[in-house]
Amino acid sequence: MKILNIGLYLLVSLSLLCSCSGADDSDNDMDSFISALMDEMTLEEKLGQMNLVTGGDIVTGYVMSNELEQLIRQNQIGGVFNVKGAEKILELQRIAVEETRHGIPLLVGADIIHGYETIFPIPLALSCSWDSVAVERMARISAIESAASGINWTYSPMVDICRDPRWGRIAEGNGEDPYLSSILGPAYVRGYQGKDMSGKDEIMSCVKHFALYGAVEAGRDYTTVDMSRQRMFNEYLPPYKAAIQSGAASVMNSFNLIDGVPAAANKWLMVDVLRDMWGFDGLLATDYGSISEMATLGYAPLTQASVKALEAGTDMDMVSSGYLNTLRESLENKNVSIGMIDRACRRVLEAKYRLGLFKDPYKYCDTTAATTKVFTAEHRRIARDIATETFVLLKNNNQTLPISPKGRIALVGPMADAGNNMCGMWSMTCTPSKHQSLKEAMEEELKDVAELIYAKGCNVYADETTEINANGIRQITRGNDDVMLRQAIAAASKADVIVAALGESAEMSGESASRADIELPDVQKRLLKAMVSTGKPVVLLLFTGRPLVLTWEDANVDAILNIWYGGSEAGAAICDVVFGHVSPSGKLTTTFPRSMGQVPIYYNHMNTSRPDSDPNVFNRYQSNYIDERNEPLYPFGFGLSYTTFAYGELRLDKTTLTEGESIKATINVTNTGDFKATEIVQLYTHDIYASLARPVKELKGFERITLNPGESRDVTFSITPDMLRFYNSKLEYVWEPGEFEVMVGPDSEHLSTCKFELK
Known part of the structure; x- marks a missing residue:
């Protein structure tokens, strides 16, 4: 280690030694350490920390090995992605730590989406297990193998709700339902990050793509999204919020336009919602080249796009190099402030601190670990x-x-x-x-x-x-x-x-x-x-x-x-x-259509003013097609087994629900076949009348049960007023008194139904 860096590492060592009385003290120590470090940094060094480039090792990128090393030496890189192998990453980290003025270590990212070398089913498939324990285990193993290979940051989980199977990236997500994705997204985060990212096999997760990317028009990548804010909050945003509030340390914003503004520059979404409403204080990075692509979208050329992204709270620029190459000029022209640059740089440094990289910059660079921990x-x-x-x-x-x-x-x-x-x-x-x-x-x-x-x-x-x-x-x-x-x-x-x-x-x-x-x-x-x-x-x-x-x-x-x-x-x-x-x-976890003309098709849709009364015949002046049925080929939640399951009658312990109480909904399930098998019992609700029209049904609970042939079991769900909340026209998260339906069954179409009243 160079002599110039000894003061830095003494400072971080002292701060870590003092952090023994709780999270608040630890945060104070982090703030003190980073403030002292930033006081010594030049503007160029700060902008370099906000620059994220590809190494071109896994997927071809514009930066090759020699150029990458020079950029690190010149303090122009805060992180690199798509480099595979602890030996290569060790050398890059060594250059950052031992051949730069402050020795600030690198973030090293990769798209570890469903495994490193031990590859698991794609995320859409994993969601079909409805098994958050299995998803967390997958992410834990992915973190172990990635960390053993030098990687400390994964661009996962993707929690975009998608209802259009034409979109190729539907494969990366958890399907069409916000409740299920809100269960599985946090499981990914827990698996990747472990308790607090302090372990050598715990890495930083990155929730993506914030936001609404799964709703791109016509199922085409990189295009626009346009929807009401009520729909955003009720149907598309919940999985992001759940994953972020489970402790995800970073977020990646999306390519698409939202209200005509690129997501990376959308201050309402990135500041008002993500930062202020949800309390996210972690690292916010762009997707690949999205700042430079604002010019193609007709929003702003690179210099102005970089200003807009910084104003919107985006901390790290992936590949565009807009922050690195334009923000000095924008600062001189007073289009940005040094405070805005410091805020973004600080969040990059905080991510590195929370990963333990200042304490041990070679934490993820054990070149022998992969031999015993991978595949x-x-x-x-x-x-x-x-x-x-x-x-x-x-x-x-x-x-x-x-x-x-x-x-x-x-x-x-x-x-x-x-x-x-x-x-x-x-x-x-x-x-x-x-x-x-x-x-x-x-x-x-x-x-x-x-x-x-x-x-x-x-x-x-x-x-x-x-x-x-x-x-x-x-x-x-x-x-x-x-x-x-x-x-x-x-x-x-x-x-x-x-x-x-x-x-x-x-x-x-x-x-x-x-x-x-x-x-x-x-x-x-x-x-x-x-x-x-x-x-x-x-x-x-x-x-x-x-x-x-x-x-x-x-x-x-x-x-x-x-x-x-x-x-x-x-x-x-x-x-x-x-x-x-x-x-x-x-x-x-996604609806299978009968024909392309039904797309987008999903189970938790709103009713129409004239619902089709008979799917077997064409009914004029009802909501239908003249050449196709309304029903899907296979509905959400559907899946057969080698055995058969018989569902009994749904029973409620009472029919009136008040605040602070719950209703118990119970159904008996019997394995009536010859195979030991697992069944996923699903609970849905429907708010019959509300101040905003509500979906015909919404998933609100499920339970995986395994039964031997002939075995029966009662499955009981607790229904509380909190389960019935939604965002109203003022974006207030409320429940409203009235009549509700509760439905339980093996999928979203074959359900037993009871009614209750919320008072």
Whole structure:
């Protein structure tokens, strides 16, 4: 360590030694330390702390290694992202600590969205487990592996509510429901950050994208959002608030316009709501290049955009370098104040302090840790178990599933032997060569007991130019569709049952992967129709990062198991479920439409003034389509099991509710089948009359229960007035007296209903 830095580290050591009497003292020590440090910093050094750049290691960026090192030496970087490996990160941290005037350590970020090298199911799949314990465990393992590899900041969780499956980034979130996402978002935060980020395996989380990004028009990335503030507060903002108030130390704002203003410059949203109303005092960063992109949006060129973002409380500029290169001029022109710059710089430094980087700048730079903490047998076992919870059984005629491991089984489809495709989007830190494909896992499962006959069957799309290729990393090798179809038909002719592994390739969901047509791609549907025409039982294993239109598949295929993208252990987990070792228990967190014309479609919609009275016929002058039903193909909360569950009558212990009291709603659930299985019992409410129209139903509770064959259990929910609150026209969070419905059942459509009065 350079002699110039000794005073800095003596100061932080003294401040940490004094922080022994509680959080207030610790905050005072942090304030004293950072104030002393900032008193010694130049303007350029402060602006450098507010600059976040990509290292270009995981995803190609504009800063390469030599340039990056020089920028660090010149105090022009406060953080870097997309650098993989503790050795590389150690060298960057060493330069920051030992070759700069103040030795301020770096934040090192990455998109650790659903695992580091042990990859878990994508977040949309994880949400279908309805298991916050599993989500927290996933985030904990992700933090352990990331920290062992030098990373101290993850850009997760994404809690954007999305009701348009065309949007590729629906795969990154928790679905369409604000209540469920408000449960799962804090689970991510707890898993990443641990108790207080003091441990060497605890990293900083970043809640994104603030705000409303999941509601972009037409399901296209980077475009506008326009909605009432009542809708924001009641339907879209709750998951952000829950994750932030659970202790998330950082937030990333979104690309989209809100009220015509880019989110990163939206002072009402970033200051009035996030800072003042919700009390967030952590680090606020932009998304990739969003300050410079304000010019393209027609809002402001880079210099003015940087001023607007700083005014709105945005602390760190990702990639645009607007703060670094323009704020000195804006300060000289009195368009910003030094106080505004100091405020942003302070929050960057506070994040580093809370991570313990001033106490130990090499906290995350143990170059031996990854050998014992990354992609371990225990982590892989947990990933496999969690993956089985996320698969959703959509159809199972004549108990086609589970498959008996005997005879001849045909495995066809472009996803069947694509090990590098199992992890899905946002898994740049994975090592695909370590992952089994579905074919390899099935061969292992069926060894010596059954014959597996494999044929690829088709490409992802007939047209090569239609295939979306994420930097060439996961491209599935192409062949001749006609030849492959004949090979698949030949394989199927020898088999007792056909398993078709179809759907989206990994790069077809995620950022910049919106789809206008969300049916199965052309040649894949041709292959599936050929398999169905054999007359043999067909199981569709559906790989996808979004809801798809499956109307033909539902009408013609014997069984459909939606496996999303199950992660590095997906192959083994799929075998666990397909061959009956585990009964599927996942429930949908997004509505599956019958056709694209229904989109956006979601369960917790408002009623219409003329609701359709009979879905089986067209009713003129009622709210419907002349060429499609209103109902979805598969509703929110839906998911079958290998067993069956019988629900009894819903019972309330009383029918009047007053403040300070609760109503107990109880229902009996019985496993009436032959498999031990988990059921997710769901509670919904409906405010019948209110000062603002309320949704036809809203999820307000759920419970996962596991029952043996023949076992029954009472499931009881407590309903309190707080559960019935909403934001009224004045954005006051209130409950209103009146009549309510309470509904309990296995999904959002099949429900038992009772009424009660709130007085």
